[in-house]
Amino acid sequence: MADYLHNLRKRRRGRLTHQYKATADQRVAVIGLGRFGSSLANELMRRGWDVLGIDTDTRLVQKYSDTLTHTAVADSTDPEVLRQLGVNEFTSAVVGIGSSIEASILISSNLLDAGVPNIWAKAVSRQHGQILERLGVHHVVLPEHEMGERVAHLVTGRMLDFIEFDDDYALVKTVAPEIATGRPLGQSQVRSRYGITVVGIKRPGEAFTHATADTVVQKGDIIIVTGKTQAVEAFTELP
Structure with missing residues (x-):
């Protein structure tokens, strides 16, 4: 000593x-x-x-x-x-x-x-x-409890990753649902219709990039979504 x-x-x-x-x-x-x-x-x-x-x-x-x-x-x-x-x-x-x-x-x-x-x-x-x-x-x-909740979200939905914050706010990585594809995010109105914001996008073989209102999401793209936990959960369950 x-x-x-x-x-x-x-x-x-x-x-x-x-x-x-x-x-x-x-x-x-x-x-x-x-x-x-x-x-x-x-x-x-x-x-x-x-x-x-x-x-x-x-x-x-x-x-x-x-x-x-x-x-x-x-x-x-x-x-x-x-x-x-x-x-x-x-x-x-x-x-x-x-x-x-x-x-x-x-x-x-x-x-x-x-x-x-x-x-x-x-x-x-x-x-x-x-x-x-x-x-x-x-x-x-509470590492074990928090990890259990996180895995539960991954098992039951289309989420690829899930992080929830204390104020009922979540950050999720998921495959883009059809409603968000084929047109600019500003036109798809996912924020006003579903209460979520797409902040990032990744196409196969490419790196993540920031999403803007002009970003066009394609089928199979992986997106990063933020918003109230319940809204994010509902959005990731869309076909």
């Missing part, structure tokens, strides 16, 4: 090998290096962030010690440990623990007390998520 703290105080160890270098506001502590935490940490590293990975499992910490900027074997339920690791100086923190709701709540509370500006926490149930929200956690993630 002493050696780690010495290295941590240097802040930079030159491990970032990607094209972007982390700035002061691109430091994040990821607490819990299970499947969720490690996947998130590695993606943040790929995007040029400075990642401190923390877990109580020595095996997991050793596994990711060569891929993350910093790692530590530590019990984050102890606020003094977080202080020694300098987590209070980070702009963001993610609590990726799902095996212990009690630990998740304690760690989230410690991060809030430390004044970390942006805290994300994984919840394993809606009740767990509600507790985290009441604590004041800035962003609560």
